């Protein structure tokens with residue numbers, strides 16, 4: 167059975183959430199999000215950088231949350247949760263799917279690293295402050311993009327919402343979802359009401 171290496175409120179949320187949405191059977195190996203676990207020889211044999219998520223799918227070990235989602239959709243998704251390759255909506259879908267990790271998680275990750283993950287003497291407050299500004303700018307872009315839409319690609323829920331929904335979970339936890347972000351807050355409320363999100367973040 168598919169094994170998901172999972173730690174609370176980390177990017178492994180995306181993998182568990184996708185499995186819930188698609189009804190993919192899985193088991194979780196829940197890890198404490200701490201260096202003694204992630205950097206242990208045992209876990210480094212699964213993920214050489216000691217990060218989450220990773221999966222072991224009957225011996226195929228993968229990491230990179232976006233790649234895992236794409237792999238699982240191809241294997242089990244039967245074309246669900248994404249516009250078909252070549253269809254009109256595919257380009258925008260790919261844009262938002264990858265924006266979530268390649269662009270938006272950069273400042274969010276820096277906020278986390280320089281606020282609580284790194285040992286105190288290795289945190290740089292200026293990096294954290296600039297990352298907050300950068301994340302707010304990206305939230306402003308999402309605010310405009312979500313006007314009149316239920317989901318980032320329109321009326322259909324897609325895996326791009328799973329990728330972005332995790333970013334917004336961290337933004338919420340970091341106090342970045344200010345009241346003026348009406349569309350973003352409504353979108354996050356819609357996503358976080360889904361049973362799959364709730365299971366993945368329990």
Ligand SMILES: N[C@@H](CCC(=O)N[C@@H](CS)C(=O)NCC(=O)O)C(=O)O
Pocket residue numbers: 175176177178204216217218219229230231232267
């Ligand atoms: N691009 C990777 C990033 C993985 C990653 O950085 N995961 C974080 C948790 S959300 C982690 O394990 N950090 C541990 C560390 O940096 O020591 C992915 O999307 O899977």
